[in-house]
Amino acid sequence: MVTRRFALLMALGVPLPALLPSPWLSTLAVLGVMTGAALLDVLVAGPLSAVSLRRDGDATVWLGNTATTTLTVANTSERSMWLRLRDRWVPSAGADRTPHLLHLSAGEESQVTTTLTPTRHGDRAAVRVTLRSYGPLGLAYRQRSQRWNEAVTPKWTLRVLPRFPARRLLPEKLAKLRVFDGSVVTRGRGQGTEFDVLREYVVGDDVRSIDWRASARTHDVVVRTWRPERDRRVVCVLDTGRTSAARIGDEPRLDAAIDAALLLAVLASKADDRVDLLAMDSVVRTRVEGGGHRTKLPRLISSLAALEPALVETDFGLAAGELLRRDHKRALVVIFSALDAAPIVEGLLPLLPRLTTRHRLVLASVRDPETARLAHLPAEATAEDVHLAAAAELALAERTRVRALLEQQGVIVVDEPRETFASKVSDVYLMLKAAGRL
Known part of the structure; x- marks a missing residue:
């Protein structure tokens, strides 16, 4: 294929023979020379x-930050x-689209850096590296098909958290x-605490915490200390159905739920x-369960990255089945959904009687x-304003009714605006943990 330089030289060179005595022969000569030079250029x-x-x-990046990938050529x-290279990604990856010009000697390597500023969370893939090889004169170039370029492109996926x-x-x-x-060990046993260690009695300790058997064994007065219960279970259930696609401000409801779930986790x-x-x-x-704290949290964050709202009705029966099929240990279940x-x-x-007898339920909206x-x-107010106000009042009344029905069944309801939503969900967890009600 010919380049713009070839087209420019042709545009400047073809009119010149018109000034000579034999314009047609001269024009053909110019065309022949230019075509021959282009053919020689593409062969070289x-x-x-x-x-x-x-x-x-980078393989992962938080949404709002910048990642870089390096392509070694x-x-x-x-x-x-003489290469012209363009590294193409999906549009939401926010890749720099500036083409790169490289001159590589025989056996030489060069690195091309692509800056990515993603606009959405999830997996963002590299699509295609398009290559052009130019001749030394810059009159023509070689380029293969799109399918060939896709085949030689190294596979890479950036997970945007x-x-x-x-x-x-x-x-x-x-x-x-x-x-x-x-980190704060209590002197006496209270609700939501478990045994920690034995230590020597000091003035001010509650005499009811003295362990008489251990004191007899050690020939000293020792007391039991207690700490808040650990290894409780917290289950975050995210509703990814049609209601999660509703926009609250400038983002989907699901994004606010993910933010709150991350803070709670x-x-x-x-x-x-x-x-x-x-x-x-x-x-x-997605389902994340099992594993230690250090390994589970990165897996949980990574799995949240791939979630997108689906325009289908949520099957709460499926969610109840997943929660009830687990072991019989009581858990705090936080359901992120809409009211x-x-x-x-x-x-x-209809599923709450079975769920509340097994678990402590919180519905966060x-x-x-x-x-x-x-x-x-x-x-x-215009007539349109009156109709809008009436519809809004009806929606608020329905929301209040649904909240009352849930609270009657023993469900704790968190109904907060986006700015305080994540904080309130975490405060409910802290309150329940302090009271020993997880």
Whole structure:
């Protein structure tokens, strides 16, 4: 294929023979020379089959941050190469689209860095590396088919972890946790505590905590110390059905749920509690359970990255079956869903008697402030404003009714706006843990 330089030279060279006595012969001569030069140029250009590609770089990145990948280009032929390379990714990867120009001598390698600024969480794949090999004159180039370029492109997927703005709340929540966590050992036994260690009696200890058998064995007065219970189970259930696609502000409801679930998971892991994850709608999208605290938390964060809302109705019967099939150990189950009447009343409410007898249930829902705003009539209201306000009031009344029905069944309901949602969910966990009600 010819380049723009060839087309420019042709545009400048072809009109010149018109000034000579034999313009047609001169024009043909110019065309022949230019065509011959282009053919010679493309024959001298390095073969693309001699180009070797390999890639390394960042495999994960938090949404909002920047990642880089490095593409190593090697010339395995015995001639020099002038290459033009474009590294293409899916649009949401936010890749730098600037083409790269390389001159590689025989056997030489060069590195090309691509900067990625993703706009969505999930897996973002490299699509294709497009290669062009130019001749030394820059008049023509070699380029293979799109399928060939895709075949030689090194496979690479960047996992974009979800945005985690609630991370800023961790110091505050951890400070609250340390008040009653194992770092503060209590002198007396209370609700939600378990035996820690024996130690020597000191003035001020409750005499009821003296262990008389251990004192007789050691010939000294020793007391039992207690600490808050550990190894409790926390199960985060994320509803990825159609209601999770509703936008709260400028992001889907699911993103707010992921943010709150991340804060809760990190906090519970710091408290040495077991955190499991179940994300589902009409089918189970992801499940994380088992493993130690150090290995499970990275797996949980990574699995949350791939979640997207599905435009299907959520099957709460499936969720109940997943929760009830587990062992009989009591757990704190936090269901991140919407307080919509249809899915809750028809889907979740009939299953609550079985679930609440086995587990402690919390339903966490993000409140849309736009609904409350529409419920207030402006000073000069139009007929359209009146209809919107009536619809908003009806939606708020339905939400209040659904909340009352859930609370009657012993479910703790968190209904907060996006700004305080993650904080409130974690506060409920801390309150239950302090009271020994997990």
